[in-house]
Structure formats: structure tokens, C-alpha cells
Amino acid sequence: MFDWLIVGAGFAGSVLAERLARGSGKRVLLLDKRRHIGGNAYDHYDDEGLLVHAYGPHVFHTNSKEVFDYLSQFTAWRPYQHRVLASVDGQLVPIPINLDTINYLYNLRLTSLELEAFFAERAERIAHARTSEDVIVGKIGRELYEKFFRNYARKQWGLDPSELDASVTTHIPVRTSRDDRYFTDTYQAMPLRGYTRMFERMLDHPNIKVMLGVDFREVERSIPHDQVIYTGSIDAYFDHRYGPLPYRSLEFRFETKNAPIFQPAPVVNHPNEHPYTRVTECKYLTGQEHPKTTLVYEYPRAEGEPYYPIPRPENVVLYRKYEALAAATPGVHFIGRLATYRYYNMDQVVAQALKLYAKLTGLPRKQTTLAAAA
Template identity: 70%
Template sequence: MFDYLIVGAGFAGSVLAERLATRSNKKILIIDKRNHIGGNAYDHYNEEGVMVHKYGPHIFHTNSKEVFEYLSNFTDWRPYEHWVLASVDGQHVPIPINLDTINKLYGTNMTSFEVDAFFESQAEEVPVIRTSEDVVVSKVGRELYEKFFRNYTRKQWGLDPSELDKSVTSRVPTRTNRDRRYFTDTYQAMPLHGYTKMFEKMLDHPNIKIMLNTDYHDIINVIPFKEMIFTGPVDEYFDFKFGKLPYRSLEFKHETLNKEWHLEAPVVNYPNEHLYTRITEFKALTGQQHPKTSIVYEFPRAEGDPYYPIPKPENAELYNKYKKLADETPNVHFVGRLATYKYYNMDQVVAQALTVYKKLTEKEKEEKGTAKPAKPAITGSATLMEKLLPRDPDKKKA
């Protein structure tokens, strides 16, 4: 008898397996359909000996000290600040848009004050920010929107930005300085020996048993367990009762080249030309020294493994139907991007899993009658996810 069956060996499942095994002495069976642990963060050495991320680049960044210190139990880190170039008008320029982007694009020599005024002169007045198009044109105007955002979004999502929730392009800032960093989080680093090694250490405990190449449907009535943690697609769990939740997928084309370096930057985006959205060069991320280099092209797809929940109001409404079922399902806990139909970064999934673990332990204490009296306000780790979620720029402070 296992205390927990955990479906999915990505961040959500692995963090909960580790906490429940090491801190609560629970017996865990963690399973995955794939032939490896680590979920989409899985990395490995290819046939040429270059470390690659099988499912596209995974760049770790967080503002949460708790999340960073937790993962530091399982890996040393390589400091790394991510930066990206975009291929626009025959040039490679920084993205997010910054001072250097504008000066290079237009052949100008503006200062930070001048480029700020330039953005203001280009921006369109949008009374209510609802869509991804609204976000961009209200900040930098129509021309830069067309050059950098519209076609990239169309390729990535299969939808025009005017059809997508504002959250999609709100993730990308616009800067008036020369800061080329893609992220500005407090902690930015890559696992020194890769994500897979980190997951291996996380799951290395006698209380944890791992089964790969395993669909939970095949064992759910065979292997006894008390509770389930489900990190797969929530609509799949309920046999698509209300219909399928829409996702965008990706196809990856990996290549190893017989030269030391290929790109000018770790990632180059292609908003307008080519069917792919970006190319990544892995050695720039990992710091590996190798005479050859490995790159990956990303092609967005409508069908395939679910990667990105599509942020549209009707999809949120459909998810809420599944959420109601999930909340009413006893002894099953839905955690992670697919199970909660949210586009979480890696650190947000870790934060969610840590928060769920604390709730599980509190629940167990209550059932045993050993819980401390509830505090009048939620504090500390209970608000960890709130701290990591993107803020709504239109939401006024109370």
C-alpha cells in the first residue's frame, strides 16, 4: 500500500514526492508516461556529447528565496542571465525592446529620455486593456507591434494578438535603458550538472518508487494507494466530460553542427520570417565546452503534447467546469501547469507544489487532532504563489 500515487515526474510531482517521502515519511509511487523523469525540463547528452534540452530551452529564474533555496538542496548552480535577439528588418536586435533596439532599428542615437518620449509619441490610447494587442500598442505603438509581436504571436498561438488575453504579451517588458536581460529576477541560474541530475537527486529516497513508460490508467486498479496527486491534463482525468481544453503544442528540430558556435545570442527569435519561432544554442545556456554545438528549432503546432494553455475567456470558463469537478473529487490533488490549466514558470510550479505539501501536512494534523489553531490571516508560504504570479498592470492598489 502506497500513501500516494503521484502521476507525472516533472517539477510538481517530483517536489511533492520528495517532501512527502523525506519530511512526512510517506510511501510514494511516482509514475510517468515518458521514459524519463524531469518532465519538459529533461536534459541529456546527445550522440555527439552535447547537453541538450529535449523539449526546448528551460531557463531558471525566480524572485522566491524559498524556491531557490529548496532546489539548492539538489543542485549546485551556474550563474546565468538570459538574453535574446530578434531578427527584424534584416537585423538582429535585442528583445525585450530597449534603447539599443530602437537605436539600431532606426539608425538613431537617442538617450533614455528621448526613447521614452519616442514610445509615448508612438503609443495608442486604449481605454481598457483587454487583449495582447492592447498591451503592446498602448506602450509602443502600432509599428513596433507589427515588427516584433503580431506575427510571432500568430505563429506561437495560432491566433491574432487581438484574440488573446492580455497576459500573453504582458510578460514581455519594454525598457528605456540598455538592459538586455530577458528576466530581471533576483535569482537567475542554471543547474550546474543539468535538470535531470537535479531530479535524480530529488527522487533518490528509499520511500520513493519510480515507474516510467506507465499510464496511470493501467495501474490505478492494480496497485493500492491512499491518495493521488495528479499533474496531467485535468480534462483527461475526467475523460473529457465537457470537451477538450485547448493547448498549443511544439515540434522540435534538433541539429548538431560541426563548429564551436552558431548564434550571436543564446536564443534568436524570428517574428516575421520562417515557420519556426526561435532557435536556441544550448552551450550558451549550460556553459559546456565542446568543439561542436547543438541547436534546436521550435515549430508551434495545433496538435501534439500539451504545452501552452490558450488564454481566452471561453477556455477559462471551460476549465472552471473541470476545476469544480476536481475540487469535489476526494483524495485526488491536482497540481501543476496541466492539472490547473495555467501557464506557470518552473519556479511557480515548485512554489505551488510546496504550498500543496504544507496544506497536506496541515490536513493530516487536523485529522489527528494535533493541528495548531488557525491564524487569522494567511501569511508566509501560503502566499508564495501569489508573490510569483504576474501582477495585473490594470489592478489598482487598495
């Protein structure tokens, strides 16, 4: 008899398994249909002995001390600040757009104050930004929108930015400084031995049993349990009663180069004619020393594993129907990206899991994150 059956061994499921087992002494069965733990953050050593991110780059960053301190119980960290270049007009320039981006692209020598005027002159007046296109052209104008965003979004989403909700691009920064960091969070680091090792330590507890390569539906009635935490697709849980929720998927192609380093940045975005959206060189992220290097090419797909909820108003309406079903389902708790049909960063999922644990136990938040908690 298990107290909890948890579906999905990614961040949401693993954090809750660890907390319920180690923090509350509960017996937990953790399932995943994949044959590994870690969800999309799973990393492993390839045939050349290179540590690679199996599902594209996962760069940890957070402003939450609670989240960082919690994960620090299971890993040491390697300081890392992420940088990205974009291939535009035959040049590799910093993204997010900053002072150097504009000066390189247009062969100018603007100052930060002059760049503010440069953007203001080109920005279009948008009274109510409803779409992603509205957000970008309202910030920096149509020419830069066309160069950096339109085709990238078309590839990523299979839709023109004029068809996408404004929320897709409202968080994209545009800087007038020379700061070329992709993130500006307080805590920016990578697990020293990789994500999978961190998950292994998190789940190393006698009260946690992990079953991999198992479909939840095949075992839910045969294994006695009290309550369920579900981190999979919410529409799949309800057998697509109202129809499938739309997602975008990704296909990853790995290529090993016989060189220590191949590209000049950890990630190069391709808002151009190439069918892939970005190329990641894993060694930048892992810090591994090796005579060879592996690149990961990302190809957006309409079919396949669900990765990105498609942010359109009609999809939110459909999700609300499933959300109502979830609220009316006793003994099942829905959490994570797929179960709540929202794109979360890794730290946001951890915070969401810790919040649910506090709710389930009635403990104050500050007492819910220590591995040694009674």
C-alpha cells in the first residue's frame, strides 16, 4: 500500500516524492512512461563520453532563494551565466537585443541614450497589444521584428506572431546596455554533476519506489494507493473528453564534432531559412573538458511529445473545461507544465511543487524545504 502514487518523474513529481517521503514519512510510488527520471531535464553521457541534454538546453536560473536552497541539498553547483547569439543578416549578434546588437548590425556607434531614441523612432504605436506581433513592433519597430522574431516564431509555433497571444513575447527583454546575459536572475548555475545525478540523489530514499517505462493507466487499479499527484497532460488524464489540447513538439538531432569547441556561444538562434530554431553546444553548459563536442539541433514539430502549450485564447477556453474536471476529481492533484497547460521554467515548477507540499501537509513554507525535516 502506497500513500501516494505520483505520475511523472520530472521536477514536479520528483520534488513532491522527495518531500512526502523524506519530509513526511509517506510511502511513495513514482511512475514515468519514459525509461529515465528527470523529465525533460534528463542528461546523459553519449557514445563519445560527452554529457548531453537529451531534450535541449536546460539552464537553471531563479530569483528564489527558497528554490535554490532546496535544490542545493542534492547538488553542488557550477556558476554559469547563459549567453545566446542570433544569426541575422550573415552576422552572429547578441540576443536579447542590446546596444552591441544594434551597433554590430547597422555598423553604428550609438550610446545607451541614443539607442533609446533609436527604438522610440521605430516603435509603432499600439493602443492595446493583443498579439505577439503587437508587443514586439510596439517596442522596437517592424524591421527588427522581421529580422529577429517573425520567422523564429513561425518555426517555433507553426503560426505567425499575429496569431499568437501577447503573453508569448511580453517577457522578452530589450536592453539599452551592453549586458549580453540571457538571464539576469540572482541565482544562475548548473548542477555540477548534471541534472540526472541531482534527481538520483533527490529520489534516494527507502520510502520512494520508482517504476520507469510504465503507463499510469496500466497500474492505477492494480497497485493500492491513497492519493494521486498527476504531472502529465491534463487532457490525456480525462481521455480527451473535450478534444486534445494543442501543443508544439520538438525533434532533436545530435551531431558530434571532432573539435574541443565548435560555435562561439552556448546557443545560436536561427530566425532564418534553416528548418531548425536553435543549436546548442552542450559543453558550454556542462563545463566538461573533452577533445570532442556535441551540438543539438532543435526542429519544431506539430506532432510528438507535448512540449509547449500553444498560447491562443481558444486553447485557454478548452483548458478551463479540463481544469473544472480536475477540480471536481477527489484525491488527484494536478501540477506542472502539462497538467496546468502553462509554460513554466524549472524553478517555477519547483516552487509550485513546494507550495503544493505545504498545502498538503499544512506546514509553513519555511518548514517544508529541508531534507531533514521531520
